[in-house]
Amino acid sequence: TFAKVPAGSTIYTQAFALTKAFQDDKSDKKVNLSVGAYRTDDGKPWVLPVVRKAEIMLANDETLNKEYLPVLGLEEFTSASTKMLLGGGSKAIAEGKVISTQTLSGTGALRVAAEFLSKQMNFNTFYYSAQTWENHGLIFMNAGFTDGRTYRYWDAEKRCIDFEGFKEDLNNAPENAVIILHGCAHNPTGSDPTQEQWKELAQIIKSRKLFPLFDCAYQGFASGDLDKDAWSVRYFAESGFELLCCQSYAKNFGLYNERVGNLVILVSDPSVIPNVKSQLLLVVRAMYSNPPSHGARIVAKVLNSPQLYEEWKTCIVTMAERIIRMRKQLREKLEALKTPGTWSHITTQIGMFSFTGLTPKQVEYVVNECHIYMMGTGRISMCGINSSNIDHVAQSIHDAVV
Ligand code: PMP
8 A cells, every 4th residue: 555655765856845935935035956957147037039029930830730749759859959069060979879859858868878879889887077966866766777877076174176086986996987067057066177188088988988968957057158168068979978968947047947958969870870760769768758849839939040050149148248257257256255265166167057065054045045046055046146135145154154
């Protein structure tokens, strides 16, 4: 009976629970820094103007209907998305070494990827960074992997990447271990390897015969430049790796609830593509049969129109620049308050999140006493900070630390 069902862990759904607590909080000082979603300087969600424009075009297009999409999704979406990731001049695309499938956002891409790797490639060990987005482990274990391990990533004391530890752990990994890498804007630390470091990592991954899987949920969001943010994936692709890459359009298009994603599989021998494709079809068919069309049509419309593409890029710059401005101001305010510790990491970190370095006890203070909702790890979403609440956020962090 249902009485036998044990309680599930709440760790994986913490961001959603904090958002609910925030919504229920009656204080006018409340701030939500837990959710990974962009907010304007008025604290409002933002539907990108280019998305509205594409939606109007779609609504007026009477040739469109609500019939099922193919199992692997909308071809004009997956091909444009893959091109955005690998670049217009991608040799791998030209040589027919790439196959992709539309997925239910980045999470769905990871889930399909993990099941494919587990069932078709017989991989069983996966590594994720310590720390990482909390869902990685859960997705891979649910997809059939049984051996989940971490590689060192974050040096909490120095507040930067523990690169030596990272390399050592990869060097000790068993052959065929899947290495989950964040393509850019690492969540939750906001700290990415440099290009030189990526080259070293590629070397180890190649010599140790490990399998790279890129999670690319923030392309454009890290630097405001789509090409720059895809550098790591493109470097691996151009270096001849076989790899998987999971794309999400939640953040860079603001299409969170439309669930638009793409899984890209890059192989070295194009003749294996038909087999890979037939297995992918089976994974998706049994999981959700075929994906929804609305969000994918929006993205396809924008990516395939040079004019809308340019408009979209300006939206990305708007979001990236506001976040960078908030980072600068938060750091300045903490330094002006003479809050103990160093705060330079707030501006050196990139993307949506900042790993503040607050301890669990300090986080508890900020949440319970200051009505500022943030993850227990000390991660804050920079998007939740705006001109009206930044003083309260800085003062609260200061009070928690002193
Ligand atoms: N990977 C990482 C690292 C993320 O931070 C996120 C979003 N929080 C995702 C994947 C997937 O998000 P979504 O399923 O909404 O695209």
